[in-house]
Amino acid sequence: MFRFLKTAALASMIGVGAIGATAGTAQADGLSIGFGGSGGHFSMYFGDGGRHWHSDRRWGKGRHFRRGCTPWRAVNKARHMGVRHARVVRANHRIIKVRGRKFGHRVNIVFARAPHCPVLNW
Incomplete structure (x- = not known):
């Protein structure tokens, strides 16, 4: 039982470390994860809330746009x-x-x- 708890604790530490390492590199994509601070602060942020308009949504994925003169x-x-x-x-x-x-x-x-x-x- 003690060996199982040791393995679970080690796996969770590795997981938390991996999430903290990726948070710094993925902030431009809208991913922000914070740990620590005074009072045991923990915050998570994913995505931009859908506020930005993407150009590929205008035509849809299955629509073909003719580039030549019509x-x-x-x-x-x-x-x-x-x-x-x-x-x-x-x-x-x-x-x-x-x-x-x-x-x-x-x-x-x-x-x-x-x-x-x-x-x-x-």
Whole structure:
């Protein structure tokens, strides 16, 4: 029986020492464990309370986000360039052609399917 108590006490001391050692290195992740102090102080803190917004939550884990240019992005960019009544007239796997009016004249803008919709022909 005495041997069992000795083993249990030694195991608990090793466990407490391991928790105290990891508390100093994991404070940036939100883990804080304190021992000692006057009056036998003991405190524990885990996590940040959920106050921070993580960018990967916005799209979800199973949602695929297309990084290239899409027709609605090309129309939106054309509107920001000052084209009124912008609409897609042709789209394939390489280009998106948008037609509209600017200063009363008809304009055609060709966008590439690359990220940020680069303008090929204005």
